[in-house]
Amino acid sequence: MKKHQFNHWSETKFLKDIVTNPMIEVGDYSYYSGYYDSHHFEDGCVRYLWGDETSRKLFNPIEDFGWHLDKLIIGNYVCIASGVIILMGGNHNHHPDWITVYPFVDQIESSYEPKGDTIIESDAWIGMNAMIMPGVKIGEGAIVAAGSVVVKDVPPYTIVGGNPAKKIRKRFADHEIEKLKEMRWFDWKREKIEQATPIFSSSSIDQLYEFYQREIKS
Structure with missing residues (x-):
């Protein structure tokens, strides 16, 4: 996949200009600042999400298996810093309640479980090296502190931080x-x-x- 290179830490890219994956919906003026991470937004920041050019050529889980795939939905004026990981639904084939968590090939079709869409509402700021787990909703105006691991929904205009991320205060x-x-x-x-x-x-x-x-x- 072609990389969208950043020339300096001050450079940002509007997501609408770089996103091609049909499973990602982005609003106006939302941007990614990826200089220090050196990854394409769709191949580094967003992970395990079918729908990029390469994965579309390899297989189609919607047609092949009948899976209902989760989407990534990003609102307007969202700020996403370098090193952020948005973990999506392509690897939801590991079952902690089964004897093994290993995804045997002949069980792939039946093992998949959607987590729900991951949603980052408008005016949210996702700090450097934060990780957002599948199915989480980040409320409008929320701030996720650098290095945080977000495992549950974040209310609007709330600052969270830590691993797992917890409420620090309302803005x-x-x-x-x-x-x-x-x-x-x-x-x-x-x-x-x-x-x-x-x-x-x-x-x-x-x-x-x-x-x-x-x-x-x-």
Whole structure:
């Protein structure tokens, strides 16, 4: 697979410009910063997900086995740092309740179990070398600290860290989070987002809410 090389740590690539796998859905302005990892987003950051060019040539588990494959769904304005691993469903053939976890070839068809779609909602930030396990949902505005292993869903606007990742704190007060969830700024038209950029680069949720009521909701 052709690698998308990064020339410097400051360089990022919009996912919409580099994703070709039909099992990956990406929103606007979400980016991958992969300089230190030197991996293609679809062949290093995202792992064990059928649908890339090579795997499509090798086999088709949907047609061959009737599997329902998990998808990776990424919202708008998501930031994914170098070294992040998003572990997907291509290797869900190991059963801890069976006598062996070894995936014998003649049992592959019946052994697969989907974990559910992995979802990274809009405005989330996934820190360097974090790992997201299959079927996890990262809520909007959430932050995953560097080196964390996320094994369960992360609520919106919450910072998590560690292995396994645990809640560190909420980014804002509950009433402010409710306003942010109502506004969903990342779904606004780009021109409105650019108009409100000075507010986004502050902590004034009330000011943003005033802008929302005046420019978006009205």
